[in-house]
Amino acid sequence: MTEFLFPEARALHFHRVALAQARETPTLILRARDEVPRLRASRPDLADTWARWERLLDLPLDRMAGEVLSDDPAGGLLRAHSPIHRCLAETERRALWQRVGLQRFVACFQTAAEDLELDDATQSAITGIAPRTLAGWRDELPTTIRASVMAGLKSVVSIHRALIGFAGSEHARRAWLAEPNPNLGGRPIDLMADGRLADVEAYLTSAVRDRIARADPPSA
Numbered sequence: 337m338t339e340f341l342f343p344e345a346r347a348l349h350f351h352r353v354a355l356a357q358a359r360e361t362p363t364l365i366l367r368a369r370d371e372v373p374r375l376r377a378s379r380p381d382l383a384d385t386w387a388r389w390e391r392l393l394d395l396p397l398d399r400m401a402g403e404v405l406s407d408d409p410a411g412g413l414l415r416a417h418s419p420i421h422r423c424l425a426e427t428e429r430r431a432l433w434q435r436v437g438l439q440r441f442v443a444c445f446q447t448a449a450e451d452l453e454l455d456d457a458t459q460s461a462i463t464g465i466a467p468r469t470l471a472g473w474r475d476e477l478p479t480t481i482r483a484s485v486m487a488g489l490k491s492v493v494s495i496h497r498a499l500i501g502f503a504g505s506e507h508a509r510r511a512w513l514a515e516p517n518p519n520l521g522g523r524p525i526d527l528m529a530d531g532r533l534a535d536v537e538a539y540l541t542s543a544v545r546d547r548i549a550r551a552d553p554p555s556a
Contacts, residue, residue, distance in 0.1 A: 346436065347415040348405065353435050354420050355401045356479075364420070369393045371419035375379040385417050393419070424550035445489045446473065448496035453510050454525075461529035463488040491533035502547065 358364045372393070376386040392400045392414070406415050424432070449459055456467040463485060481489070496509075496529075503509040513525040517539075520527055524536045 340536065344412055344415070348407075349436050349440060351415050351418070353395065353421065353432050353439065353479075354424075355404065357432060358397060358420075364423070365397070366395055367423040368419040371423040375417070375419055375422065379417070382417055385413060389414065389417075389419055435479055438479070440480060441493075442473060442477050442481070442489065444493050446515075448493050450540075451506055451509065452492075452496060452499070452513060454492075458525070458529060459492075462492060462533065473509055488533065492528075492538055495528070495533070495537050495540060498537065498544050501544040502540055 354364070369390070372386050372390055376383065378417055379386075403411065404420075405411060421429070456470045459465065459470050460467045465485060465488075483518070499509045499512065503512050513528075514523060516523050520539055522534060524539075527533075527536050
């Protein structure tokens, strides 16, 4: 199968990861070149696309990446019919998709942190990640994360999702974190920074569940 069966956003992210891997594994590009004739034979109707891939695969990696990752229909067409994806062994493909999943999750964490107005110092206190590392993630997403660190990121994302169901606006979510909560015994943001993410997450999950239950119409 030569075509992607997943959304364009995932195809774009996959190729970002794959091209980054190509810097460490130059043979990946050589294998992609070898794959193009097989793709041309199986899909002769895409002759122009295969010709473009042949030209790109002979360019320096940075120049090739600029076109493959371009946010336009031409770039989307290249990603949808990709010798890079096709030439990988199943184990390689699986490993790259795992990296894609990790990076997409980190992007979810970054979205949550921005929505909740958590600066790098606060994020660092919550997750244990150095502020410089967090700042660097905005330019280049990580390829590996320790399990203990991942747990903190997951809690922040979970708290953010629960807050969306509990507080309808960005302002309300930020205010809820910053205001003392007698049920929690302090400001939620302080508890999060003190490592009590589970307490805040459990409280919010219960509050959202109760709100949903109260909103359910009575049964006939």
